[in-house]
Amino acid sequence: MKLQKFFKLAIFAVALMSFGAACVKEGPPGMDGDDGATGAAGKNGVDANETCKMCHKPSNVDAILVQFQLSKHEYGLAAEEEAGSNTCGPCHLQESFRDVVKRNVPATFTLNATTGKYVNDYMSTTATAYGAIGCRACHSSIHETYTSTDLPKLTTVAAVPMSMWGGKKTINITPDGGESNLCVKCHQPRPFTFNNSKNPANTGDVLDYAALVSKPNDIFFDGSSAATIAQAKIIPGYRTHTHYGTVGAMYAGMGGVELTGPTGYASMVHKNVASCGDCHMAPMTGKAGGHSFVAKGNFNGCNVTGCHAASPVTATNAKYWTNPRAEIKLLLEQLAAKLVVTDNGVTAQILNKNSDTEANLWVGLTAGKYDGYLNVYDPATNPGGVANNGVVCQNANPSSSWTAEQKAYNLTLPKIKLTNAQFAAIINFQMCLREYSLGIHNLDYSRALLKNSIAAIP
Numbered sequence: 001m002k003l004q005k006f007f008k009l010a011i012f013a014v015a016l017m018s019f020g021a022a023c024v025k026e027g028p029p030g031m032d033g034d035d036g037a038t039g040a041a042g043k044n045g046v047d048a049n050e051t052c053k054m055c056h057k058p059s060n061v062d063a064i065l066v067q068f069q070l071s072k073h074e075y076g077l078a079a080e081e082e083a084g085s086n087t088c089g090p091c092h093l094q095e096s097f098r099d100v101v102k103r104n105v106p107a108t109f110t111l112n113a114t115t116g117k118y119v120n121d122y123m124s125t126t127a128t129a130y131g132a133i134g135c136r137a138c139h140s141s142i143h144e145t146y147t148s149t150d151l152p153k154l155t156t157v158a159a160v161p162m163s164m165w166g167g168k169k170t171i172n173i174t175p176d177g178g179e180s181n182l183c184v185k186c187h188q189p190r191p192f193t194f195n196n197s198k199n200p201a202n203t204g205d206v207l208d209y210a211a212l213v214s215k216p217n218d219i220f221f222d223g224s225s226a227a228t229i230a231q232a233k234i235i236p237g238y239r240t241h242t243h244y245g246t247v248g249a250m251y252a253g254m255g256g257v258e259l260t261g262p263t264g265y266a267s268m269v270h271k272n273v274a275s276c277g278d279c280h281m282a283p284m285t286g287k288a289g290g291h292s293f294v295a296k297g298n299f300n301g302c303n304v305t306g307c308h309a310a311s312p313v314t315a316t317n318a319k320y321w322t323n324p325r326a327e328i329k330l331l332l333e334q335l336a337a338k339l340v341v342t343d344n345g346v347t348a349q350i351l352n353k354n355s356d357t358e359a360n361l362w363v364g365l366t367a368g369k370y371d372g373y374l375n376v377y378d379p380a381t382n383p384g385g386v387a388n389n390g391v392v393c394q395n396a397n398p399s400s401s402w403t404a405e406q407k408a409y410n411l412t413l414p415k416i417k418l419t420n421a422q423f424a425a426i427i428n429f430q431m432c433l434r435e436y437s438l439g440i441h442n443l444d445y446s447r448a449l450l451k452n453s454i455a456a457i458p
Contacts, residue, residue, distance in 0.1 A: 245434075
């Protein structure tokens with residue numbers, strides 16, 4: 001009985017506790033009290049919107065971005081094609097370029113003691129081998145202080161050791177604080193290197209132009225037999241060329257093979273009084289000027305006080321435009337006509353022609369529509385020499401991937417034989433064609449290279 005009473009009391013106690021908890025609830029909130037005293041005023045902050053507008057306004061960065069859409073730096077495909085390449089990247093990829101500048105990578109060739117071969121030191125890290133050319137390629141300090149002082153700072157204005165010389169010669173364009181050196185850093189020729197795998201004596205070092213000059217009549221390449229091919233330092237192929245950025249060296253009056261001849265080597269005054277930007281970033285006319293970097297058809301940079309203001313340059317001006325360009329065009333065509341090979345009664349031009357207006361950037365500069373490549377047979381890149389009257393030169397280094405039919409056809413073609421003077425002339429032709437202006441950048445230097453090349457070839 002006692003235990004039964006205990007359980008009843010326990011159940012009653014639990015029920016009472018639950019009932020009490022259910023009855024305890026919060027009442028309605030009271031009215032808000034009076035506002036407290038106003039606190040002390042805080043320190044004024046920076047108006048971020050106003051800071052942005054120092055640069056981002058219609059007359060400044062906004063206009064630059066629109067102009068940049070007309071630049072091949074913007075719409076070109078090289079950044080996609082070369083992504084991942086730390087050797088091509090320093091000129092074609094934004095982050096690669098910033099990397100070699102930051103680390104001050106030299107343009108030297110270093111001998112590998114183990115392999116006995118030279119290695120080009122001018123390359124970025126593989127981790128930075130990406131990025132289309134954009135604002136930060138040229139402007140090093142964008143969005144660092146977030147003020148208008150960021151934009152004018154350039155990535156580099158230092159003198160440029162030339163990769164084509166293994167860093168032994170330097171370009172330094174001094175007007176406007178050396179800003180042209182930023183352009184020349186990429187717009188310079190690529191080195192010719194000893195590339196003949198058939199010749200065990202080849203080291204991969206850069207070609208010595210001095211030897212071409214001192215012994216112009218010596219044989220540079222002879223494709224007549226396996227033995228003579230194996231003696232060559234370079235086997236000429238379709239893509240044996242200076243690459244495309246010859247203009248920086250030409251503007252500086254450097255980079256050509258200075259053969260001895262009737263014309264002395266000199267440079268126009270341009271490199272001493274004008275920067276690249278003076279003409280290529282002049283006030284816009286149509287789609288040229290500003291951050292399009294296009295100078296074609298825009299003479300605003302030429303016709304300023306201290307330059308050609310008194311006698312303005314136009315597209316019809318004989319003294320400063322039409323006559324100089326016509327002279328260089330004629331010299332290019334005369335030199336091309338002399339660069340031929342004859343084998344077994346068949347004559348073939350050494351320089352390639354290409355009438356494709358998209359593939360050939362220089363298609364309108366010569367009547368022959370030369371592109372600077374060599375007219376050497378290759379099933380993929382130059383299968384039939386169609387533009388050269390169907391005659392193409394024999395390839396002395398056929399690929400193992402060629403079919404038996406392609407190899408047999410190659411053997412029927414004229415063999416290449418070149419003197420030092422002829423190979424030097426090929427280089428000079430490429431230099432003067434691919435600087436694109438037909439001598440306007442440096443008429444005196446272009447004229448000397450071409451005239452002396454013509455004179456050096458019988």
